[in-house]
Amino acid sequence: MLKWDCKYELGNEKIDSEHRIFLSLIVDFHEAESLGLPKEKMIRIFKEICKYAEFHFLSEENLMIDNLYPEQEQHANSHRKLLAEANNKLYQLQSDSISPNEAFNFLFNWFAFHTSSEDKKLVGHIEACMRHNLNSSA
Template sequence: MPVKLNRILNELSLYARFHFYSEENVMADSGYPDLEAHRLLHYTLIEMLNNKILGLQICAIDAGQVERFLIDWFVQHVTQEDSKIGRHLGQSPTSIPSRTGEL
């Protein structure tokens, strides 16, 4: 795998973990009822991404397969799963929790 592609995919994996952690905090603060199931989806997506990166590194898959996985991930996860969080936050009286004095 080209070095630059490897760096980009590793950065994507790190960013996804950060993003998911932040999203899970928002869900926890707002009392999102499906937090644990959504957290499991995040874990699974990260594992799948890391497996795709490994597959590229050992030449078991090609970049097109990773591209298709990433497109499916973003389209499916964001439009189906993350939209549920958006609806919850729109209905929740504590949708944007105050952090004043919580630290």
């Protein structure tokens, strides 16, 4: 059973809490598939994931601005690409071009790869800024 694991934690309370919600929505999608719920229900959950991702990405991008993240443009571009890809997968799911299992694999791989690579760099930068600010004020 897929669930939140400490290996997904990046050490930033705001980002980690949003990632927990994001993963719980992916789990909801997987459970709907496993239970054989109607396709319309799975599509609604997938739409919710896309909406939540849009919120989460905006939240992360605000953190990037607040912390003068040097890779902000590249990271924001990856967000745009992921949202476009997710909306494309939603369309494919609606038109039966992909199976719910293929949609789930996309969602989980998206979560695992993006958080372990891009978001990890962002959190490292935020932590370095915080250490610098603490040292500067001492």
